[in-house]
Amino acid sequence: MTSTEGPARPAARTRDAARTKAEILAVATREFARLGYAGARVDEIAASTATTKRMIYYYFGGKEQLFTAVLERAYTRIREAEQLLDVEHLDPVAAVRRLAELTFDHHEEHPDFIRLVSIENIHEAEHIAASAELSRISSPAIEVLRRILDTGRASGLFTADVDAVDLHAMISSFCFFRIANRHTFGALFGRDLVESGRREHYRTMLGDMIIAYLTAERH
Numbered sequence: 001m002t003s004t005e006g007p008a009r010p011a012a013r014t015r016d017a018a019r020t021k022a023e024i025l026a027v028a029t030r031e032f033a034r035l036g037y038a039g040a041r042v043d044e045i046a047a048s049t050a051t052t053k054r055m056i057y058y059y060f061g062g063k064e065q066l067f068t069a070v071l072e073r074a075y076t077r078i079r080e081a082e083q084l085l086d087v088e089h090l091d092p093v094a095a096v097r098r099l100a101e102l103t104f105d106h107h108e109e110h111p112d113f114i115r116l117v118s119i120e121n122i123h124e125a126e127h128i129a130a131s132a133e134l135s136r137i138s139s140p141a142i143e144v145l146r147r148i149l150d151t152g153r154a155s156g157l158f159t160a161d162v163d164a165v166d167l168h169a170m171i172s173s174f175c176f177f178r179i180a181n182r183h184t185f186g187a188l189f190g191r192d193l194v195e196s197g198r199r200e201h202y203r204t205m206l207g208d209m210i211i212a213y214l215t216a217e218r219h
Contacts, residue, residue: 021059023049029070033112036119037067068127068134071120074113075137078106082140092152096214097207099141099148100171104203107175108194114179142168149214158214170213174206 027048031040042063046053060066085102087095107114120128128134145164152158162170178193186192193202 017059020049020051020055024051024056024059024066025070025073028066029074029112029116032067032070032119033115037123040067042066064127068131071116071127072131072133072137074110074116075134077110078113079137079140081106082144085140085144087144087148092148092155092157093211093215095148096145096152096167096210099144100175100207100210101203103141103171103175104178104206107172107179108199111179114176117176118180139168152214159216159218160214162214167210167214171206171210174209178202 024045028040028045031045031048034040040063042056043053045066046056056066060069081102085099087098090098142164145167149158149162149164149167182193192198
């Protein structure tokens, strides 16, 4: 009796490989964010997936490469969100507020991203610096901010002597602090920065601070 089934199709194998890699990255993201680079274990990651430690090494090459892939995935997500940002029809003040809100929302929705970045800073960005993929992933937000600043200055609305990278740092600082320092800030001051009832207050406050800086009278 002969089988009527032919060999597995390449497209099906490709889908299976992509699905397996995505599952590994999702679990690895959780484990690295929870335990740090040193504390996470590849065998534990494998045990939480439908694959093996051997297959993780086959797909990624090792723990260091797996962590780098996790970082690449995390940064790609925020870059994709930035690419979808549509502020071209807004005036400069509304546009910069919208971009600040996007960063605020993304950081709140992806606390693992905050932990991963904190961990990578402990390692002095050695994985990011060694990643050819991350060096190619530019931030769409920087170019958007540059255009907003140019328009705002040309119209006389913006007076601050700040470039797009510095402005991005200002926006990111508040958004990052709010998530990364939530527990220590709460223990010291008795206020939860992520408490739902104060969310809109902080979201609005971020935009107000940035706009006040950009539009302040200077002598």
